[in-house]
Amino acid sequence: MSMSWISSSPFKWSLGIHFSRLVRLPSMDGRVALVPWADMLNHSCDVDTFLDYDNLSKEIVFTTDRPYQPGEQVFISYGKKSNGELLLSYGFVPREGANPCDSVELLVSLKKSDKSYKKKLELLKKYGLSG
Numbered sequence: 001m002s003m004s005w006i007s008s009s010p011f012k013w014s015l016g017i018h019f020s021r022l023v024r025l026p027s028m029d030g031r032v033a034l035v036p037w038a039d040m041l042n043h044s045c046d047v048d049t050f051l052d053y054d055n056l057s058k059e060i061v062f063t064t065d066r067p068y069q070p071g072e073q074v075f076i077s078y079g080k081k082s083n084g085e086l087l088l089s090y091g092f093v094p095r096e097g098a099n100p101c102d103s104v105e106l107l108v109s110l111k112k113s114d115k116s117y118k119k120k121l122e123l124l125k126k127y128g129l130s131g
């Protein structure tokens, strides 16, 4: 299918808007929405605030984990994501040590020709590290 009717700049802009501003709604099976006022909220690893769809009021509701003072910046959690996930999805990384959810994925491969193949495989399975 030809995509020549889409010029690349508006397309990239739309993708950027979509990926940096969409909100996942837990009570709607993780469906996503663009919520105009919510796109101003920055992420903090220290808060447990979230947005969700309220079926009773038919509104998007913002729930905070504590009271806020007038003028104080209100943060939201974009989810328990590693620094790599935050960088790829939102283009920023929390300062060093600020993200308790940071993790690194390690891919371990095992060759069948390895003389300890069986033993290593057993151990990987035992500790839930085998795919």
Ligand SMILES: C[S@@+](CC[C@H](N)C(=O)[O-])C[C@H]1O[C@@H](n2cnc3c(N)ncnc32)[C@H](O)[C@@H]1O
Residues within 6 Å of the ligand: 020, 021, 038, 039, 040, 041, 042, 043, 044, 089, 090, 091, 092, 093
């Ligand atoms: C939903 S928007 C948040 C509002 C945005 N800061 C603004 O000025 O409109 C998401 C973007 O805000 C920025 N952002 C959010 N939280 C941040 C943080 N803790 N540190 C640095 N940049 C952050 C990132 O560029 C991210 O892609």
